[in-house]
Amino acid sequence: MEKVHIKKGDTVYVLSGKDKGKKGKVIKVFPRKKSAIVEGVNMATKHQKPTAGMPQGGIMRMELPISTSKLMLVCNKCNKPTRFGHTILADGSKVRVCKRCQEVIDR
Known part of the structure; x- marks a missing residue:
């Protein structure tokens, strides 16, 4: 299994990219892809068709994975x-x- 320097629940700082300077909480980590999903960072819009589970449908905003090399751990203290x-x-x-x-x- 690949090693990643961040874990689920960590607060991280974005070092580069369109969301440079933002802080957020790690929701999920993908060690094989060396990426993570961070709350409120790397947002994208998705057009969702109405389904039985979600009859409303519409345009949704969701977080996409971001490379862990662009993230730095934030100290709690x-x-x-x-x-x-x-x-x-x-x-x-x-x-x-x-x-x-x-x-x-x-x-």
Whole structure:
């Protein structure tokens, strides 16, 4: 399985592209494609035909996947885009740690 530096539920900052500078929460990660869906980022319109499940139909706005290379993790404490390292805690679990403030990101 491919390794990706972000996980579902992380807050990320968009580094490049049409949504540069936006922050959002990761909804879903696709490790094989090295992409993720971020809430409110890379929006597209889709024309939906009326179906039995959705009789209304119409034009819908939805998020499309964005490459993980364009995303940077945002620290919970300093609220800035940051690089992170890994540390092993006393109980033996491996966690991500902010390189700026040394705060544990995984919790």
